[in-house]
Each structure stands twice: as structure tokens, then as C-alpha cells.
Amino acid sequence: MPTVREVEKALYELAPRDLAQNWDNVGLLVGDPDREVTAVLVALDVTQAVTEEAEERGCDLIVAHHPLMNCTWSPVQSVRTDHPQGRLITTLIQNEISAICMHTNLDSTKGGVNDALAAALDLQDVSPLSEDGIGRIGVLKREMPLAEFAAYVKERLQAGGVRYADGGKSVRQVAVGGGACGEYATLAASLGCDTFVTADLKYHDFQNALGLGVNLLDAGHFPTENVVCSVLDDFLRSRFPGLAVICSSAHRDVIHYYI
Ligand SMILES: [Zn+2]
Secondary structure: OOEHHHHHHHHHHHOOHHHOOOOOOOEEEEOOOOOEOOEEEEEOOOOHHHHHHHHHOOOOEEEEOOOOOOEOOEOOOOOOOOOHHHHHHHHHHHOOOEEEEOOHHHHHOOOOHHHHHHHHOOOEEEEEOOOOOOOEEEEEEEEEOHHHHHHHHHHHOOOOOOEEEOOOOOEEEEEEOOOOOHHHHHHHHHOOOOEEEEOOOOHHHHHHHHHHOOEEEEOOHHHHHOOHHHHHHHHHHHHOOOOEEEEOOOOOOOOOOOO
């Protein structure tokens, strides 16, 4: 069986480290690099529930997308069991579960988050949206009205709901950006896209979209990125035949919709 270090090294073949943004924190974040791995749990985030699932299912390595520490939304200055994040890190260490996170390098790499999102929406002729490799542009097989496309996105991504602004166009040329990519809406519009699908949008983002004449859809952070878990799952299975790889069933969108 491979060591944690060997799995990390292999994951950099899928998502090269130099593709990560300079503020990011990717790679092996918790654990012993020389420890042998018997089973891997793949999840979008390393949460308490995911850690408990790894324990229950006998996984000694979690491979996730979002860094569990020292990134913009979760700085770590101390590891204390009376803080939720310290408790999480302690649980991992006590149970000898390692954690590898592949974040913005997995967003931009070929076949990563954004390609998985474009594939989930069945976009054709897919190419990068931005120079930094974030986002994709593609074409729908069939033009559709915006309301129909919103329902299509919800169903394809198994999202709880989709919020959108109507830029006054029917949908054919679509840009996508998994997670919080609202700042790319102007670029998408300038490249001739009629529609942009991303997540974590604010009121003013939707207002600006009307000015840009682009349809803007927020399909949620989890639904637009969780599509990458099957990419990680497939990659690890083919790279390490014989290694048990499991996709988390405990990890779900933290956001619920009251309809
Ligand atoms: Zn994300």
C-alpha cells in the first residue's frame, strides 16, 4: 500500500502544486507522511462528521478540496479542544487520520473542479474562462430559456435551489466557476457568454449582472464543487489499484432551502 507521502505526490500529478494561488494552503496538512495508507475517504471538506465517518469506515487518510487550516476562512493560531477547529485537528491526530487538501490547484487544473462542473452541466467545446485557469466556458447542446436552465442546473448539480438574475438572454454560451467566483462575471460577459453559473453571490453581484447583460446563477458552493469528489475517487482508484477509496456519504450541503 502507498504511504501518505506517495498519495500526496500522486495528487500533485492531477493538480500540480504550482497551480495553487499563493495565499492557499494545499498538500498534506495533518499526519505522518511515512505512514502507510489502507483506505481513503474523499470529501469536499474535512469536517467533524467526515472525520467520524473516516473512523467508522476504517479510513486512515482523508483527501479533501478545502484546506482545513491556515487559509483565508480558517486561520490557525492554536490547537485547543475547546475550539471547534482545534477539536477537529485533535480528533484527526488522536485517530491517526491524515488529511491532504487540494484546493485552488484542483480548481484550475485540467480535469479538476471546473471541468467537472462543466461536464456535470454537459457543456460542449469547453475552454478556460480566465488566464489563471479558473472557470470554464462552454456551449449547451440546446439553447434554453433561463427559467428552464435554472431548473436544469438545480437537477444536474442536485442543488437545494438556485438563485438567479435575469440578464434578458436565453441560455447557450455558458461560463462556470465552481465555488465563490463572482468576480469573474465581468470577464464572462466580456467574452460573450450569456450566462454565468457560480456560487456565494451577493445582492450587488446580481444587480451588476443586469448592467452587464448576463444571466447570473448562484447554484451554491457545495453543489458547484462537490462534483470534483468523483474525479478524486476515479484518480486514486486508477493510480493505486487495490487501495480502498470511498466517497463520503456523511458530507452534505450545510445550507438548506425552505421552499
Ligand atoms: Zn470552494
